Amino acid sequence: MSIEPNLFVRVSSIEKITKQVKKFTLFKETGKGLPRFSGGAHVSTYLKTPSGLVVRQYSLVSPPDDRTKYEIAVRLCEDSKGGSLYWHQGMKVGDRLQISYPKNHFSLSFKARHHVFYAAGIGITPFLSMMQDFSVNGQTFELHYASKSEDNCAFYTYIKKHYPNQSHFYFSDQQQRLQTTSLENHPIGTHVYFCGPEGFIEQFTTKAIELGYPRSSVHSERFSPPKPTVLNTFQVKIHNGATIQVSHTETLLEALHKNGIITSYSCQIGRCGTCELSVLEGEINHYDSFLSDEQKGENNCIIACVSRAKSDKLVIEVK
Amino acid sequence: MSMDAVFIEGKRKYIFCSDEHGLRVLSSVFEHVRKEKLAYEWYHLSTKTRPFLEDFLRKQKMGTFLYVVLPYSELHIVQTMTARIGFSSDESQFIGYGEKWISVFCCRCHELNRAEEQLTELTCIQCELKLEVSDHYSELHHAFLGYPATS
């Protein structure tokens, strides 16, 4: 399987910004500067932890045009499966690591007249670069940021200083609650953006749709799941044809070709969709980044170069 | 642009914006809105009220759905204005009536030629090239592409 090209960086400083949040500054050791990025972008970080390779995504909080450094803010999760734990306890100044190029699935709408950002906890991170990146062509924005307390509010001072008129804070220890009713009075042409715990995103998204916001005006940031490390053996029956075995060391695509069933393919890394095949029976574990969530949910097609069966067997159609 | 108004459910408020003729076009959707006891507002378009339309629309909140019925000759300007205010295609419907004129973009000299909707061939007023009107439409130019006629 091909590995995506990465950037090689080094930790130049670690700053504790709240009890649970640390900010890490990364710089590129050799070659050209780091790529510029757009507001809302994130990188995947590849962590070589004692228990194996862990991949985690973090929003970039540094200035988008600064090619000398990247900054990320990591909150230590109570039930960390290794990612934030490693960042907080394992990472030291001078340590090297690999990160991906910046990616963005949470960018500012171009046509919106007004943007409203809703952040809960560490969900504030993507909004920092978005607010920095704001191109002023008549567009306006406001930020609503909920946190346990002022002490726990990462980047509180920074935000209050740079965006005093646009930012609103809600501290639970002061009985201030960020309510979904906040969505009721935004003017036509507003786009809303949510980032925070899953429940927070669910709650606000549901309310926005209930109020009649078009789906395309509602945005939320979730990070894509890491690449799978578990590979299983499964059977595949070709409709009106043979049954083949796919071992844990090969992809469905490879197994088909090995058995003389030549199907189309192009990129072989789950991105272009050319090797897509219809699935008539069986459940699928999708590992591609081509099909939409909706298409994946329909469970009737598979990207053969990376995806695998969830069940023991699949019945597929090869044209 | 559609021929009939289609009711879109799940909105907090419905705005009906039309002239006298449009009342009929919107009547069935309006009846539905009234029956379901949904919030609505009428903006009767006339030469007197037209200048205040933009301000009225700017005051609307997210969750509003806008219906506009006007003669084709006036519809596009209003459409451009509502898009500028922030009404997306998921939040508005525009229904035209009467004479419909289209623009044809000359592939050779880029001139915009005015033509009747059903026209399939015309001669460019600028460079005199015989053009075949295609169905390739540009929102930016608000025009259809005219290819060199194959004759």
Next chain:
Amino acid sequence: MKWTGNLAHFPYPFKHSTYRYSNNSIPMKQPLSIEVTPSYNNEMLLKRKLLSDHPERCYQSLPHSITGQWEIVELVIDHLVSQYPKDFSVEKENTSWIFFNKILDEKVEFIFGDENSLSCEPLFFISQHVQEDLIYMRQRDDNLYLDAGQLCFPANWSLAFNIGMKFKNIHHPIPGFKEEGLDQRILQFLMRLEAGTPWERLNWSLMAGDRLDTSLETFDQWGKLRKHVTSDNAGELVHIRVEVQKLFRLPRTNSILFSIHTHLLSLEQLSTNREWLQQFYEIMSELPAHIVEYKGISAYKKAVLEYLEGQLQQLKTL
């Protein structure tokens, strides 16, 4: 302007003995958006003349594309300098840049990010130094829009008409492209392109003549040659036209750069390669009517097939 280099290096586009529209993109082994070939000087002369004589036809841009244009300048200069260090170099002192084109003996001084420091738009400036056509597709509101472009050698389309258009709409005139949601899939694929992983693909068509500038605007100048093709002159007159397209994610504006490098090969030259001759003949024989029609081959398909048959016959008698 036909292919003059080694035939083995020609970007031959066919894999199978039939051809249909598909997403035939593959990851690039070497991430370069541009390529300097032996015809650089000739093509740059032609390009600059076109840009100067017909700016409205060859260059279009929307006001908000400027940041993306600067990204393209940065990327292209980076590639020129790293791949062709003897021919191109750049000196940077903060935002003051000096770009040297040693092939054409030119020097351009400017302030990166400052439009006023250049005599034209950033994309227009860098286009003057590369053979490729450069198209900027901005990713905005879950779609791709053609927001800027420099296009001197289009295969029968109009940049002036298509400026500002959405991806699917740009491809609206291609019959068969919407089938089975191919246009949606390609759009999805493009929107998921990532920085650091550029892709390339080949696009092909056939043409009568070897003119690079086959814009829609000038159809009446080059289109009529289609009527002059015979099985006798097809070898010399008809050319296969291949576009090498490279796709780069531009992370600052989250947009895409399409660079298009057009190459022409006469049927005569193509026929000197046995495998290509055989394969191309099979493809042409089987090509569905709607593709033949769209690629403008209808008027001379018969003559081409007769020519290819003739060439194949000659091989058999050897």
